[in-house]
Amino acid sequence: MTVLEWLNHRPAYAGRVAAFASWELLPWILNAQRSGIACNGEGPPIAQPATERERALNDFAAELPPYWGATRFDAPTGLGALEYLRSHHPRVLYVMLGETDEWAHGRRYDLYLDSAYRNDRFIRQLWETAQRMPEYAGRTALLLATDHGRGDGAADWTDHGRKIPAAERIWMAAMGPGVPALGVRANVTVTQSQLAATVAALLGEDYVREQPKAAPALPIANR
Incomplete structure (x- = not known):
């Protein structure tokens, strides 16, 4: 049992553990059906869009080419995780990015470095977003x-x-x-x-x- 599933089965964290990934196997890795963890690893980054912002994010993701089949680019993964953080306030959020691995396998060192730079930018954005939210600031x-x-x-x-x-x-x-x-x-x-x-x-x-x-x-x- 993963630590994410273990936490999600504890009363203080039930329904407040979420995971986003660029790899379509995420729901199987985390055994989403058994664990009950909110998992998003392929397709629209927002499973149930409720706002124009969320619908626009899904439209953006749908326009990206399926370069690696069901494995998506990191942009919709990161943006989806940020939006979920803002709207659902999970206590534990797991984000798995994958472009650096894909570009390396493709021997594209230039795009490998570029995706690493964008990953750094996402990490900064994730941290700064959390620090602007009273639920997370100074306690995350x-x-x-x-x-x-x-x-x-x-x-x-x-x-x-x-x-x-x-x-x-x-x-x-x-x-x-x-x-x-x-x-x-x-x-x-x-x-x-x-x-x-x-x-x-x-x-x-x-x-x-x-x-x-x-x-x-x-x-x-x-x-």
Whole structure:
């Protein structure tokens, strides 16, 4: 059971966990039917548009070409997540962007860098939007991570997986109340598997206690 599903089944978070992604497999990854998490991974970024702004966002998304089949560009994913934040006020919001991976697989380093820049811009917009909202200002943490690394040479930078040793290296970042400003860390071994318990710990919950197989939280959560 993912930490998102675990939280969504707890009274304080029921119906207030949401996930947006550019990858159409998101509802299956999070087992949307069982977990009850509001998942949006393909098609219109707003499932039930109620305003002209939301309908315009869906119209914009519909005009984008299906360049990678059902996998969409990051723009509608990010804009949909921002709109959901404004209108539904979730307590936990997960956003998975995917263009950098797609462009890298296509050996388009120029567009890989361009999409990374736009991802940075979205992260800033997400944070600043939250800080303008009384529900989130001064009481919201932000966790960032990549789901995998990439090869570190000219021949394999486009790929990842078991045959690409460098792909096991990723980066993570955290900020917000309860997260000490430690700067860039060195000589500290942490793993992506620790993010689940960290999300829970930042909310004052103990995921490891109920999911003993989970890795411990990162040594940053102080709530």
